Amino acid sequence: MMKTWLRTVSVVAVLAGGAVQAADELKPADPEAGAQKANTICMACHGPQGNSVVPLWPKLAGQHPEYIKKQLMNFKSGDRANVQMTPMAMPLTDQEVIDLAAYFSTQTQSGGVADPELAKLGEQLYRAGNSTSGVPACNGCHGPAGMGTGLAKFPRIAGQHADYVKQTLEYFRKGERANDPNAMMRGVTSRMTDQEIAAVSQYVQGLSK
Template sequence: MKQLVLVIFLTVITSAIQAGDATAGKNKSMVCSTCHGSEGISMAGNWPNLAGQHEKYLAKQLSEYKSGKRNNAQMSAMAMPLSEEDIADLSAYYASLEADLGEVKENFLALGKEIYERGAEGVMACTACHGPNGKGVAAAGFPYLSGQKVEYTITTLKEFRAGIRNNDMNGMMRDIAKAMSDEQIEAVANYLLGLH
């Protein structure tokens, strides 16, 4: 029964998000590029890479910044004037770009890989939702994580752990992050940077 409800929910959400125009999105991305780079690769560790992220996921995040469901003063202010068409176009543009991978700090590789692939006590393996290569599952709304900035990933996991970020499906990421130590969070974040 839960699966049927989930399928219906995902179908409704998917149909509610309009398909965007990547060319129009590129033309609208000038302000975004200040933080997220002209090709969706952020120059700063605290701002996420957007290149290659799933269109549906990006649209959800922008819509939630706009509505206030996801709380970030800077992004909420940026998203506020966006129309649904703008959100769809920007999401299509960034989804069309090539993701970038970074170099992993060797001292985090083994622990990060272990947690990502197999999980840890109280922590489900990340591969269950984000896939073996960190590319996520677009249809289910699970984001592309491969190559994401370390600082951004650490901040995101700690915000889930503290309940500051709460726009995850069924509280899944909050439950997982609550069971993670700072060391585990840092290891997974570093592992994701170079996952491909």
């Protein structure tokens, strides 16, 4: 009995020691290493310096590193699923994840232009929400200029492709994306109409610093 207990303790100690060692081996984020990795596996979809040219693929340039890291780790763990991103994220090490996040966060986003008619309704929703249906104002989490909050992992949405924003909001509304903390985005989008989603997507595309 004592020998079994000692073996168990030894195994736990080895595993714990390995975990500590692995944590110690994680270096500070290296944007240059992230750039090399991005140019190898990310640029084809997310574009040079993280400014994608395909409207359904998100711009990563200027995004908060905490948010990028969370999304990549969610793809790795299966908390967020995507037929294109999941197989790309799975092989990444923790070090590569933080390096990529550091690289993209330091790049300059290209910005965008909003459809003026849709943006009128979009601005109203973004700043004041819809009190009748219970849609909260977007700026409560994403900020007046759409820059988000890094520590809270609220993403920058200013200048993001309207098509990508619209698709993402629809995924939340249908429950196809469910990695939002406390189901916040699923709750918001469940109250939004198709027109409101299209309008706010156009508005944020035209937002800039």
